[in-house]
Amino acid sequence: MDVLYFAWVRERIGQPKDKVETKAATVRDLVEELRTREERYEAAFADLDALRVAVDQELADFDAPLDGAREVAFFPPMTGG
Amino acid sequence: MDIRVQENAFDLGAEANAFAARQKGVGAVVTFTGIVRDLGEGDLQAMQIEHYPGMTEKAISKIAEEALSRWNLGDILVIHRHGVLRAEDLIMMVATSSRHRVDAFQAAEFLMDYLKSRAPFWKKEVTPEGADWVEAKDEDEDALSRW
Numbered sequence: 441m442d443v444l445y446f447a448w449v450r451e452r453i454g455q456p457k458d459k460v461e462t463k464a465a466t467v468r469d470l471v472e473e474l475r476t477r478e479e480r481y482e483a484a485f486a487d488l489d490a491l492r493v494a495v496d497q498e499l500a501d502f503d504a505p506l507d508g509a510r511e512v513a514f515f516p517p518m519t520g521g
Numbered sequence: 522m523d524i525r526v527q528e529n530a531f532d533l534g535a536e537a538n539a540f541a542a543r544q545k546g547v548g549a550v551v552t553f554t555g556i557v558r559d560l561g562e563g564d565l566q567a568m569q570i571e572h573y574p575g576m577t578e579k580a581i582s583k584i585a586e587e588a589l590s591r592w593n594l595g596d597i598l599v600i601h602r603h604g605v606l607r608a609e610d611l612i613m614m615v616a617t618s619s620r621h622r623v624d625a626f627q628a629a630e631f632l633m634d635y636l637k638s639r640a641p642f643w644k645k646e647v648t649p650e651g652a653d654w655v656e657a658k659d660e661d662e663d664a665l666s667r668w
Binding site: 444446494497499513515517518519520 | 555571573575576579580601612613633636637638639640641642643644645654655656657662
């Protein structure tokens with residue numbers, strides 16, 4: 441699955457994208473896996489209230505299932521307009 | 522419905538005129554334009570706008586579909602820029618058309634409220650002190666509850 445990062449999440453992790461092999465059942469499980477990778481991931485995912493997530497380009501919540509998901513993206517609250 | 526996410530500048534007058542000219546049987550066109558503000562003392566060097574290619578277009582289309590289902594509209598135009606902008610550059614515009622002005626005004630407000638916090642754009646302000654991501658405001662999220 442592709443895991444994408446935007447804005448300060450991308451900056452903290454230091455790259456825009458990871459290819460991840462995972463059996464994580466939910467977004468929250470995926471976050472827990474990523475946090476254990478390296479300090480920079482822990483720094484990016486320290487406060488989930490400050491993050492938003494999209495699964496296959498649709499806004500989702502952290503309990504959303506990942507069954508069949510091809511793309512998950514993490515980013516701060518959006519500031520469009 | 523015409524949704525455009527682009528790096529290039531757009532011509533507000535030309536877009537508004539072209540939008541109005543292709544409407545049939547409407548009595549009102551409303552346009553809104555967002556402009557890069559310099560909230561400091563003229564020290565905004567750049568506004569960088571990042572987005573999520575693919576999702577951005579889908580998210581805006583979904584918001585526009587919702588507006589079309591709620592109000593009696595002729596058409597909707599949304600143009601939103603990304604990339605590096607300067608103070609006073611035009612960031613984005615929406616245009617709505619309808620038989621009567623109330624629908625066009627309300628739909629334009631609805632589109633703006635949702636574009637602010639449901640379309641995947643992130644703004645970063647660059648000043649001599651450094652670069653900072655613009656934080657989402659609670660009132661922008663609260664604004665959605667009125668719809």
